[in-house]
Amino acid sequence: xxxxxxxxxxxxxxxxxxxxxxxxxxxxxxxxxxxxxxxxxxxxxxxxxxxxxxxxxxxxxxxxxxxxxxxxxxxxxxxxxxxxxxxxxxxxxxxxxxxxxxxxxxxxxxxxxxxxxxxxxxxxxxxxxxxxxxxxxxxxxxxxxxxxxxxxxxxxxxxxxxxxxxxxxxxxxxxxxxxxxxxxxxxxxxxxxxxxxxxxxxxxxxxxxxxxxxxxxxxxxxxxxxxxxxxxxxxxxxxxxxxxxxxxxxxxxxxxxxxxxxxxxxxxxxxxxxxxxxxxxxxxxxxxxxxxxxxxxxxxxxxxxxxxxxxxxxxxxxxxxxxxxxxxxxxxxxxxxxxxxxxxxxxxxxxxxxxxxxxxxxxxxxxxxxxxxxxxxxxxxxxxxxxxxxxxxxxxxxxxxxxxxxxxxxxxxxxxxxxxxxxxxxxxxxxxxxxxxx
Amino acid sequence: xxxxxxxxxxxxxxxxxxxxxxxxxxxxxxxxxxxxxxxxxxxxxxxxxxxxxxxxxxxxxxxxxxxxxxxxxxxxxxxxxxxxxxxxxxxxxxxxxxxxxxxxxxxxxxxxxxxxxxxxxxxxxxxxxxxxxxxxxxxxxxxxxxxxxxxxxxxxxxxxxxxxxxxxxxxxxxxxxxxxxxxxxxxxxxxxxxxxxxxxxxxxxxxxxxxxxxxxxxxxxxxxxxxxxxxxxxxxxxxxxxxxxxxxxxxxxxxxxxxxxxxxxxxxxxxxxxxxxxxxxxxxxxxxxxxxxxxxxxxxxxxxx
Numbered sequence: 065x066x067x068x069x070x071x072x073x074x075x076x077x078x079x080x081x082x083x084x085x086x087x088x089x090x091x092x093x094x095x096x097x098x099x100x101x102x103x104x105x106x107x108x109x110x111x112x113x114x115x116x117x118x119x120x121x122x123x124x125x126x127x128x129x130x131x132x133x134x135x136x137x138x139x140x141x142x143x144x145x146x147x148x149x150x151x152x153x154x155x156x157x158x159x160x161x162x163x164x165x166x167x168x169x170x171x172x173x174x175x176x177x178x179x180x181x182x183x184x185x186x187x188x189x190x191x192x193x194x195x196x197x198x199x200x201x202x203x204x205x206x207x208x209x210x211x212x213x214x215x216x217x218x219x220x221x222x223x224x225x226x227x228x229x230x231x232x233x234x235x236x237x238x239x240x241x242x243x244x245x246x247x248x249x250x251x252x253x254x255x256x257x258x259x260x261x262x263x264x265x266x267x268x269x270x271x272x273x274x275x276x277x278x279x280x281x282x283x284x285x286x287x288x289x290x291x292x293x294x295x296x297x298x299x300x301x302x303x304x305x306x307x308x309x310x311x312x313x314x315x316x317x318x319x320x321x322x323x324x325x326x327x328x329x330x331x332x333x334x335x336x337x338x339x340x341x342x343x344x345x346x347x348x349x350x351x352x353x354x355x356x357x358x359x360x361x362x363x364x365x366x367x368x369x370x371x372x373x374x375x376x377x378x379x380x381x382x383x384x385x386x387x388x389x390x391x392x393x394x395x396x397x398x399x400x401x402x403x404x405x406x407x408x409x410x411x412x413x414x415x416x417x418x419x420x421x422x423x424x425x426x427x428x429x430x431x432x433x434x435x436x437x438x439x440x441x442x443x444x445x446x447x448x449x450x451x452x453x454x455x456x457x458x459x460x461x462x463x464x465x466x467x468x469x470x471x472x473x474x475x476x477x478x479x480x481x482x483x484x485x486x487x488x489x490x491x492x493x494x495x496x497x498x499x500x501x502x
Numbered sequence: 503x504x505x506x507x508x509x510x511x512x513x514x515x516x517x518x519x520x521x522x523x524x525x526x527x528x529x530x531x532x533x534x535x536x537x538x539x540x541x542x543x544x545x546x547x548x549x550x551x552x553x554x555x556x557x558x559x560x561x562x563x564x565x566x567x568x569x570x571x572x573x574x575x576x577x578x579x580x581x582x583x584x585x586x587x588x589x590x591x592x593x594x595x596x597x598x599x600x601x602x603x604x605x606x607x608x609x610x611x612x613x614x615x616x617x618x619x620x621x622x623x624x625x626x627x628x629x630x631x632x633x634x635x636x637x638x639x640x641x642x643x644x645x646x647x648x649x650x651x652x653x654x655x656x657x658x659x660x661x662x663x664x665x666x667x668x669x670x671x672x673x674x675x676x677x678x679x680x681x682x683x684x685x686x687x688x689x690x691x692x693x694x695x696x697x698x699x700x701x702x703x704x705x706x707x708x709x710x711x712x713x714x715x716x717x718x719x720x721x722x723x724x725x726x727x728x729x730x731x732x733x734x735x736x737x738x739x740x741x742x743x744x745x746x747x748x749x750x751x752x753x754x755x756x757x758x759x760x761x762x763x764x765x766x767x768x769x770x771x772x773x774x775x776x777x778x779x780x781x782x783x784x785x786x787x788x789x790x791x792x793x794x795x796x797x798x799x800x801x802x803x804x805x806x807x
Binding site for chain 1: 557558559560561643644645660662664665666667750751753754755756770771772773774
């Protein structure tokens with residue numbers, strides 16, 4: 065064997081020699097670290113907002129590893145939320161080992177429990193202080209963490225929709241730039257004054273592509289109701305205040321003519337806003353940093369509204385521990401998600417991205433206070449969490465969210481009346497959810 | 503019962519006969535292996551899976567017969583999927599094939615900057631669909647997209663192309679035609695350059711006009727190319743998925759949710775393996791019927807050429 069290899073040209077052997085060297089090095093590496101029993105965690109995280117997300121995450125991991133020398137975290141950028149969920153679900157279906165920790169939508173809870181993919185965190189939470197540990201998290205962000213008497217995830221990157229408005233255009237139109245509209249009627253009145261008839265400036269733009277149900281929930285919650293709440297197998301799409309909310313959404317372009325007709329694209333909203341094409345937009349609080357960076361005017365931030373006042377759903381991702389990982393990994397994984405949802409990390413994460421810190425104590429840290437002194441708009445979204453309701457989350461979530469989204473789009477494109485569309489959506493949703501007991 | 507006259511065949515002869523018989527199988531075995539592993543087996547498996555309920559509510563597959571199929575055919579959303587797929591096929595196939603033929607006829611002669619024109623029409627083919635879709639997504643943007651700037655130049659109203667149920671599918675059809683016409687044009691150019699010269703010389707001597715030559719000679723002689731190109735166009739149309747994912751996500755209100763996109767969504771978004779398998783079987787059957795018909799038709803035509 066050796067003699068035969070010796071006859072091969074040097075260039076052919078080089079890769080093998082290199083590989084052998086690397087394997088030897090890799091074999092030596094663990095021996096070099098002080099603790100022989102290192103646990104290596106795999107952590108999947110999606111990127112959903114612009115910014116140097118990877119650098120931030122890597123920074124937190126370095127800090128975590130310094131504090132916990134026996135744990136190594138392998139962070140894997142796993143695409144978008146949908147890709148991450150798909151990767152994990154197909155791994156489990158195929159009999160493979162899932163990552164130890166993953167950031168997934170808070171609303172993926174029921175799908176994950178249904179496919180037996182995640183571990184309940186009750187014992188860990190109890191050991192960390194039980195309710196006194198949980199009470200520091202904003203209650204709105206824990207709304208989609210509890211199911212069947214268990215707690216399944218900790219909030220990590222959370223947001224709500226907010227209303228961004230152009231203070232310069234407000235002043236020019238004779239409106240008070242110190243505050244945004246307090247309810248639907250005020251928003252329409254302001255938008256009428258802001259809209260220029262030639263189409264160069266619209267009073268308001270609210271997107272309705274991608275996940276239309278999300279911003280629609282702002283109208284619904286602002287109308288004093290919600291589309292979910294009575295259980296993971298129940299939705300109420302066709303209640304009168306919800307029909308009214310959808311009518312209001314459609315009226316913005318058809319009756320009041322303060323918004324462009326048709327389906328508006330989520331990705332275009334910040335551009336239209338910073339270019340002065342739209343005087344007000346509804347967008348994720350997570351877009352704040354990006355909008356402030358680009359806008360050449362004074363940006364106001366307020367709350368999304370319905371007829372009865374402010375209202376918004378929550379949004380964003382939580383951290384889950386996956387099932388089927390070894391026991392020592394479970395303990396390490398809990399340490400890791402506790403660290404990532406800690407006050408300091410959440411404060412830093414929030415100031416660098418625009419996500420709302422998941423813990424109330426994050427807003428008492430010096431770093432956060434300094435940031436808010438500089439960017440007062442960042443204080444708006446967390447203060448508005450008291451108006452927030454639960455995001456639409458049920459069993460078979462993607463399908464239920466699509467059913468409601470389709471009804472919203474059907475009405476906004478003039479294909480159906482709100483009452484009919486929502487009644488149809490309710491029937492479809494009932495049919496899908498009939499297979500689930502609770 | 504009589505035994506075969508084995509005694510007459512020597513051992514060497516037998517080995518030779520076996521070898522001769524095995525050779526063809528040996529030669530096709532790599533292809534056969536790949537076709538079996540990557541085409542036949544998945545098809546059989548998908549057919550099998552389509553007979554089971556397996557989704558978020560039913561985690562352990564449960565035999566359901568043709569329930570997945572009956573549920574699909576009763577679903578109004580599936581009818582919309584079929585309708586938009588059929589519209590897309592009927593719109594993109596004839597238009598892009600015809601345009602490709604016209605372009606090829608125009609570019610199949612010598613004039614200045616010929617290479618530039620051929621390149622200009624062919625370059626959309628070289629672009630990956632994902633890049634093309636991203637470019638067109640921007641071109642269709644209300645307000646500053648190129649398409650609307652063009653419309654406004656002629657004092658036509660700006661349109662929300664991807665945000666209207668009536669226009670979104672048309673917007674995808676335009677992109678589809680733009681993307682594949684150049685590709686088909688290349689096949690026609692190759693076909694035109696391979697035509698026999700003698701018949702055209704004879705036609706010229708007989709005093710046939712350019713239109714007559716095209717109508718009675720060029721087009722019939724290009725029939726083979728047309729059938730080939732049409733097959734590719736139809737398969738392309740059924741397999742449209744990248745641009746939908748990037749540009750519309752199937753919306754607004756399912757207006758652009760075509761068959762393959764719907765399949766992707768059912769499997770990877772709704773995690774409904776049973777329904778997705780049934781959709782796959784339907785897609786396979788439709789394409790098989792089309793390809794078989796086309797194949798038989800081509801075989802028959804070939805005898806006249």
